[in-house]
Amino acid sequence: MNTPLRALLFAAAALPALAPATLSAAETPTTVDTVIVTGARNPEDPPVVGDARKRLSETPGAVSVISAESYEKRFAIALDDMLRDAPGVYAQRKWGGDIRISIRGSGIGNANHNRGLLIAQDGLPLNEADGFGDSQSIDPLIARFTEVYRGGNALRFGGALLGGAINVVTPTGRNAGFENRVRIDGGSYGLLREHVALARQSGDWDVFAAATNQTGQGYRPQSQQNLQFGALNVGRSFGDDRAVRLIINGWNINQEIPGSLTLAQFNANPRQPAPGNYANDNGRHQRGVRTSLRTTWRLNDNTVLEAGGYAVWKDLDHPIFQVIDQQSRNYAAFARLDWEGEIGGLRADAYAGLWVRTGDLDSNFYVNAKGARGAPTSRTLQNADATDVFAEGRLFVTPHLALVAGGSWGQAKRDYQSFAIPGVAATFNLKAGKDYDWVAPRLGLLWEAEDGAQAFANVTRSVEPPNLGSLSPTNAGFAPVQAQEAWTAETGFRGRRGPFLLDVTVYRAWLSKELLQFTVGPNIPASTFNADKTVHQGIEAALDWTIGKGLRLRQTYTLSDFRFDGDAQYGDNRLPIVPRHFYRAELRYDHPAGWFVAPSLEWSASKIQVDYSNLTQAPAYAVLNLNAGYSVNDRISLFIDIRNLADKDYISNIQAQIRATAASAAYWPGDGRSVFGGLAVAF
Secondary structure, three states: OOOHHHHHHHHHHOOOOOOOOOOOOOOOOOOOOOOEOOOOOOOOOOHEEEEEHHHOOOOOOOOOEEEEOOOOOOOOOOOHOOOOOOOOOEEEEEEEEEEEEEEOOOOOOOOOOHHHHHHEEOOOOEEOOOOOOOOOOOOOOOEEEEEEEHHHHHHHOOOOOOOOEEEEEOOOOOOOOOOOEEEEEHHHEEEEEEEEEEEEOOOEEEEEEEEEEEEOOOOOOOOOOOOOOOEEEEEEEEOOOEEEEEEEEEEEEEEEOOOOHHOOOOOOOOOOOOOHHHHHHEEEEEEEEEEEEEEEEOOOOOOOEEEEEEEEEEEEEOOOEEEEEEEEEEEEEEEEEEEEEEEOOOEEEEEEEEEEEEEEEEEEEEEEEEEEEEEEEEEEEEEEEEEEEEEEEEEOOOOOOOEEEEEEEEEEEEEEEOOOOOOOOOOOEEEEEEEEEEEEEEEEEEOOOOOOOOEEEEEEEEEEEEOOOOOOOOOOOOOOOOEEEEEEEEEEEEEOOOOEEEEEEEEEEEEEEEEEOOOOOOOOEEEEEEOOOOEEEEEEEEEEEEOOOOOOEEEEEEEEEEEEEEEOEEOEEEEOOOOOOEEEEEEEEOOOOOOEEEEEEEEOOOOEEOOOOOOEOOEEEEEEEEEEEEOOOOOEEEEEEOOOOOOOOEEEEEEEEOOOOOOOOOEEEEOOOOOEEEEEEEE
């Protein structure tokens, strides 16, 4: 990239909105839980949620907002429960809080945790600086709303990933909707959760604080969990659009890992743990703290600056095929300018930002002695740096039609150092490093009708450099794994027509050098390779139908057609993991007396490819659920949530294989029939 262009991009600068908590007036409780974004405000939305929907409606592409109200009267313990009704999001639990999350096939080959999708809380990435991460530190009860930016529509976050971004926003003392809240829920498999929260506002100051404790035995042996979450959000306002906010999130996670099964093991007893996991007491234990200090400051009638910094510390104790002991530290600074005004007499708005981050990780491996640390087997230091400079603008060439253009410049660095351990032949001294940089442009159109209905289209480039684990360092250096690149085109419509609220997006992505992985052993991290050419295309659709007074049908459907494109080895084979057809529906009736009942269906309507050779498929499945509740008064509510009513044995997730055999431990069982209940008191 030439120096003048780089300088111009930096001059435009200022970060990702990183979704700061909005300072708005306290709102009254509401039962509205629509996830679909339109250009028109819903008068029943809480103000903070309505503001988020309005902000996201300026995006010429697929976006959603999920309010806390959408799941507060059912049992939601992880990100898959929160994202259940978001179109285009594939979020399926493997065990405990380990969720496979993919948007448009992002990171689908990843054996564990997250890649190809930015997952954040209050804009702070849960990913490490090299892009690898997980979502287990998110507590659904400590969230005011969640933003979903599918694909290139996450440009305001500064990244250029295929999947986009998911951002969970913490309540403030101004918008929590209560002053005090106590909640207790639990049920099957010994699961119990206690939660307390308070929200206060005094003059220009506000504070929100919350804590959650959760314990449980799990559906399968070797699934015990003991989790604690906490949050503190303190803000000071200095007038309209001028505020400073400190947010601290902490977590302590202790979870056993039951492991994936062979098909024969699943058919014999889906509740059994993988023998090796049970014998070696496999688990994942993590502690961490995220802290951010940020400001929102209106500079004039047209321009608002958002800026700040954050730090994340994590400690991981992870007994699997070996005991992994890691400590990581990530730091970042960001700034973003939002502007609105006129250009040549035409309405216009724009943002430009800069996001700079760095992370280091101390990694030590030991022999797994039944969950305890044995002799050391590896010692490494891993460092990653990343910079994103980005901008996007809209020009309304007519009162209803906007031209949109933008893009980002990114740079990523990977540094790795390993140390020979005396007496351990497989260890070695190595220093290796690799740099990546790219430009990712974006063009789009956004049309909005008088009633707020919108149509959009865009073309976006995405780039994903491999994380340090994918580079698989050996004594010869990094493996020759290259950055994944793609062009994605999408078009869609969202809006309300009478009793129908509709959101439909059609997309096609042409990928080059897609990062794919395959499991090389039951407990061994996967190997990564670059495919030649692949295609990801599909439909993301949501339809809410208000059938009558108090009766609503909510539906989401995702078509995922991911395949090789004339590959020398795999031809046009389908990629594994994500089913081609996936459908969810909930029929909910709310009675004026304060009770509701809501049966729902989760239908994985096509078989799931298990291997790249397309020789083995996991069966399709359909699971029925039932949710019901009662609001005693404005302060007290009760609910019951029954999952898998028919107690069906089904495979919820698989591990990708090159060529599956009878010995492939590739199958994760879904939970059997489960009954949960809860009581919440707000005052």
